[in-house]
Amino acid sequence: MPCFTAIQLNILTVLLFFCFWAPIARSLPDNSGSIRLPSDGFTNADENEGVSARFNKPSSCPVNCFRTEPVCGVNGVTYWCGRADALCAGTRVAKVGFCEVGSGGSASFPGQALLLVHIVWLVLLGFSVLAGFYNDPEFANVDSSENESILPFKGTILRTKSGNISSPVEEPCVSCTTFNILAPIYKRLDQQNQSVRESDFRAFWLARNERIVDWLLYESSSIICLQEFWVGNEELVHMFEERLSAAGYKTFKLARTNNRGDGLLTAIHQDYFKVLNYRELLFNDCGDRVAQLLHVKSVVPFSINQNNCVEQEILIVNTHLLFPHDSSLSIARLHQVYQILLYLETYQQENKLTQMPVILCGDWNGSKRGHVYKFLRSQGFVSSYDIAHECSDREADADKWISHRNHRGNICGVDFIWLRNPNKSRKPLKISWAEAAFGIIKFQLQKASLAENDAFAFLRADNSVDHITYSAFCDALRQVNLTGLSYGLSFQDTKDLWVQADFDGNGVLDYEEFKRIWNSTWSDHMDEDCSSDDSNEGNEEETVGFTVKNAALFPREVEKGIWPENYSLSDHARLTAVFSPVRLRCPRRSP
Template identity: 70%
Template sequence: MRSKTKGRLSRIGSYAIASSVGDHHSQPCITCTTFNILAPIYKRLNQKDPSCRESDYRAYWLTRNQRILDWLLCERSSIICLQEFWVGNEELVNIYEKRLGDAGYINFKLARTNNRGDGLLTAVRKDYFRVLNYREVLFNDCGDRVAQMLHVEVVAPFPECRSNDIHQEILIVNTHLLFPHDASLSIVRLHQVYKILQCVESYQKENKLSPLPIILCGDWNGSKRGHVYEFLRSQGFVSSYDTAHQYTDADAHKWVSHRNHRGNICGVDFIWLLNPISYRKLLKTSWSEAVFGMFKYLLRKASLTDKDAFAFLKDGNNCDYVTYSGFCEALRLLNLTGHKHGLTAEETVDLWVQADIDGNGVVDYEEFQQRIWNPWSEQRSEECDKLEDGKGDRKQTIGFSVKNAVLFPPEVEKGRWPEDYSLSDHARLTVVFSPIRMPCSQLTT
């Protein structure tokens, strides 16, 4: 009976992916899967006894993880990114490395800091990629979170990648951001994404790389309504699943990917894509916009209008401008500074410099509107506009179109969480990418 059920579910979960990949000779594709597999040390077996965990019962965690591997090897994605991988258990690590290795994958694992027990595993198929470099990002923050970055070269015989005058490389990132247990930790998650993009940016500069496709995978512990989502979009990233299904921000309720420990269902697992033609603003500009976006959210949550917010920033002075001291006090009152997880003094100064457009030492109402109250409305750089208008640098490179994206179990694609799903507390997301030629943008530094 169990084998019949498994076969039925396999057909349901793999049909859309298989049909998208299609004829490998006429239109080969790259597939990418991200999956938080719920570490046994966190899986509760008895809701009335939180100390009863799956990790204490070898038969349970072994069976479940063998099933996870069965699914992964049945799908055989080109790229596999796992979160909550139980790196602290040598037997489990050996099982994954053996089965993935035998199936033709090269694997990289990374534990969270401070011996948390779980971490990340990223695997890529040897017949699709040659690994050029591997970097680890340790956030060393309150969540002990980490990220992995792989720089790979496409070696599969894609027609688009046969020319010597175009780039054939990809940056792949796998991460698991902090769960926002309280409002003060939202800035931590924004910091984590900023550090990832800083690492990517510095790596590209260090190796003198032109813009190339970047795929960010993982459990972002935040939805389409969050600050991390807006931050990544401001950098040119798109949510592959939403792109495949032509979803807008208004469609956030249409899919979920996680039932958290509070029993809430939400969409937090993403595969983000940044194409070479989509590189937009300088990272520091987007970072300041993201923080100001959080600033505005907190003020609006307190039912403040733009004029009320400007008065709040003035900190009681009777002038028509905001001083640096008033700005700092407002950040402190909003819990964005003044604690170990908040903005640093240097970051606060950088924000002030961004807000004080004319550099006269104060922020007037017009500057407040432009940089703080409406941070996402600033026009993209002139260079990006030129690229979209067909001007500027037209150097050809390889990018990706999103051909399809599937969440499993299928119920989550309709915003429901099935009670009989026991593989994890997260859904598995797989995206199909088609390599295409496209012009390459270039931001000045």
């Protein structure tokens, strides 16, 4: 409800008094010389006749009237309340309409007419005042910097009259929002005293989070994925769950391990999806990170062809990766993504699921230049925002948009909604993971100013041989902080990498095998659509995937690489993507 000021309430009270308690205009005797206010006394029959056929005085005089139907009496007076008004005055109607200028009816301007004018302008004033209520920033209950973001603009999402985000094209769509809402236990209020956090001030964190829910309900996305959700505060959890539930959402929350205080919240709108299964993935690593997996089915069937509709199933993941405090943590973040994708594969195999789209949402704590981004691209995933805005993987497009300003003041794009359709070709997960890990090894060696030949010598360790042994390989990884730490490669990870690198399986890596690792490029990944040649028709099946219709970041300035200083909802921007179902032909795969 809007919050009215005392002045606004007083004005509204006066308006209501004049509009509803002011006396209704009445007709006066003919000799008053007054202009009459309108009534319903004049009929179509009178208009057709042109004059009053009979002189029958109405049973009730004077006549009450609100709608103008002027007639001219035989005495030259205009009667504004119609035929009945003239009869009350004891005169006949000479014609329909005003009397000629100079007649008695035009001689003066009566109080009733003035009253009508006052009522009209008071009503108009009332509408103006009411309009002012809804333009009040307090009514919007959001940051002023976000007010502009609700307007449609080229390349972003449009809103319906109800406020729901939608595609510009009238077709069934699925919308998804991801938002790191900055847990109050992490929000610093005083840069000089880092220990002062928002969580110490209930009024602050409650008001900010209520505004966050306002925006989420305004957008009404089919899927909502939140990170840094303050699961440790029962009041905040209850507020989110109660309001989202009342709006038709089913919510799932998951705390980070070791009582970190924050976690994840995923909300699925029950008008769009039915939740078939919910799983929790605990990484149990140095960052105590977690992930949620939801298996959902569309409530409204999607059309595959003219004769077949399906209730499409989708796999949704919500996660928040480890923050890269230094480059040695890159391998831990990459391993978290590897675990998510491995878990997805295992879940589909165990449940004998057919091919379906996968949507990954969250704060990935890494930009488009990072190893995580390249790893996901190698697995057939596309960034919904980059697809919607035609941003490529090239370096020139790496900084076109941002979504986060961290506590150090650095800005970058780290929030993504990834989509993988079932018709996307991709390398086997273990091979793709090995290539990504070798990419990090190469990066660490290059940081130490080692070129290709020097890197081979470093890994070889023993200058008396022309190959790399497994023990020398492990020692080298330890020296660049990729093993031997709680967040580094495990023994099994290292062993798997060695198996992938030892192409001929002879137990050592020669220079040619090393070059194969060193020169491995991310451009080799396969992300083209599967063939739809008629020759393969017998081995294909039709399914439903998604195409990215639109995507937008809020506040709008971040889409231009600018972080607005007056934005205070979070230290992250909110990302929303809209997907439209599309028919796909895919090769049959074993579940």
